[in-house]
Every structure is written in structure tokens, then in C-alpha cells.
Amino acid sequence: MVRLLFGPQSPKITARFTRMLTRVLDAELAPHSLIARHALTLAPVATPLLVCHGTQDVILDPNAQIKWNSVFKPGDRRWQCPAGRHFFHYEYPELTGQAILQFWQQPICKPRFSLIERPL
DSSP states (O other): OHHHHHOSOOHHHHHHHHHHHHHHHHHOOOSSOSSOOOOOOOOOOSSOOEEEEETTOSSSOHHHHHHGGGGOOTTOEEEEETTOOTTHHHHOHHHHHHHHHHHHTSGGGSOSSOSSOOOO
């Protein structure tokens, strides 16, 4: 499982990831996990939406990726990390950061008002 999620790693790193994933599966509460998946209800949101995933994600159902299109509105985006796995943001932090910054810099994401009072 570690190799599928994180790609080839040294034996030492693989052992660390295996221990970490074991602890997560044993102790953490989550709406879904590597063992059991629960369907999330997709619904439009008022704020601009960016959905990101890796193209090599073995956890995310490819059909779920397509379902996002039904709730997208103008300005919403889906970004696929080339060669990214489930933890693409770990493998490709610079690329992921660039995608998020590009999304935030769209005119639709710019604030329409200032939270800082200006002197009269």
C-alpha cells in the first residue's frame, strides 16, 4: 500500500510510512479510510472551488472525479497533478502551490471589499 500511495521509497522510509498508516487506521476517525469508502454528497458552494487530485491516485475513484463537474460553476477549477498519487501535495509541493496560487489569482477569487478600514 505504501508504494501505491507514495511511490518507491527506501526500505527505511517504507517501514516508517507503514507504521504511520497502521496507527492512522487503528486510531483515527475519518468519514472514509483506505479500508472503507463513504460517498460524499456533492453540492454547489457559493465560494470559488478548486478540486485537486493526482492522475495516478489509486484511492480516488475515477468516476468521482467526473461527478465534480456537475457542481462546478463558472470560475471553479479541477487540477490534476501530473504523475501525482494520493498524496500528490507531498510529492509535488511546488507544483501544487503553483496551481493553488494561479487559482487564487483569478479575478473571481479577488475580494470585492477590504477588511481593513481606510481613514477618511
